[in-house]
Amino acid sequence: MTVTEDAPVGEIATLNVTIRIKRMNPEGTPARAPGESYWEEFHVEAHATDRVLDALHTIKWQEDGSLTFRRSCAHGVCGSDAMRINAKNRLACKALLKDLNPSRPITVEPIAGLPVVKDLVVDMEPFFASYREIMPFLVTTGHAPTRERLQSPEDRAKFDDTTKCILCAACTTACPVFWTDGQYFGPQAIVGAHRFIFDSRDEGQWDRLEILNDKAGVWKCRTAFNCTEACPRGIEVTKAISEVKRALTTGEF
Amino acid sequence: MSPGHMLYRGREGMWMWVVHRVTGVAIFFFLLIHVLDTSLVRVSPEAYNEIIASYKTPLYGLIEAGLVAAISLHAFNGLRIIAVDRSAWALRHQRMLVWIVWGIFALLMAGFLPRHLMHVFGGA
The missing domain is CATH 3.10.20.30 (Beta-grasp domain)
Incomplete structure (x- = not known):
């Protein structure tokens, strides 16, 4: 050497x-x-x-x-x-x-x-409040199964990107819409919702979609892409928001 | 914004959001004025003629050029936004699409501006 x-x-x-x-x-x-x-x-x-x-x-x-x-x-x-x-x-x-x-x-x-x-x-509280509102937990009906809930790799891949979120708020606080309208849920809450909406094991999709169909929801997104560029985890945030928009307009997941 | 607030260093997407906002508001005010001046013909045809004549001055000629610029930018960026919301390909190539929007805009203005300015200033 x-x-x-x-x-x-x-x-x-x-x-x-x-x-x-x-x-x-x-x-x-x-x-x-x-x-x-x-x-x-x-x-x-x-x-x-x-x-x-x-x-x-x-x-x-x-x-x-x-x-x-x-x-x-x-x-x-x-x-x-x-x-x-x-x-x-x-x-x-x-x-x-x-x-x-x-x-x-x-x-x-x-x-x-x-x-x-x-x-x-x-103060991160307004940010966490938005996250809580989209119900970031598994919602199911009926009895809990005695074994794990199975999922195909293809179904798992649908929301793989949005599982990477670490709730750092870099995306939400990079969003020009969020700066001027604190009522907007912000990119992170939509990412959090996306993670469950596109999870085949979850049954609360429409509850979450209804919340995000609000005037402070996904339709506030103006595709400025600041969130996608700010995300330290490389999540395609704007893509996730677009997929939620599409789920709302087409009813497909 | 608080004093000493630094701008956020966003990229093409953020600046096109600003362009879309600014041109949108400008077009709204144009339409407002346009509806008012057109409805003036019902009130007083003489006043209407006077207003329309003032639009033929060089100052309004330049504002008109700005209007064409605003509408073409707003229109083509609007198509970009629709594409970004509908296709994953466009979403991943949105920065390139921004430059395509500006390219089309430059092309249109290159065709329109010389003729328009000749008309406004040369009386051609």
């Missing part, structure tokens, strides 16, 4: 990045009124392999402990750290600094359309 002189084995290159964070403290700070939102810049030395989340950790642990954000698993599974990074919704734990043009300041804002609680933390 050849070893170059300037980059010894195991050493990771570092890069200096500027992180611009949209901050808000509901209690105010000595310099800021309660609830005032403002931008603050931090300079961080990071590894070339670091993600935005690592930079936020560095800031919180070494520079300003008051910086507030959500994260849990830090590996793109729990869906806690959706943020607007360089004006696009992404998971901070899946956005590599080196992919974000680190020569310019990287902006980090809370996701839009939900009330900001503090800094990058938003």
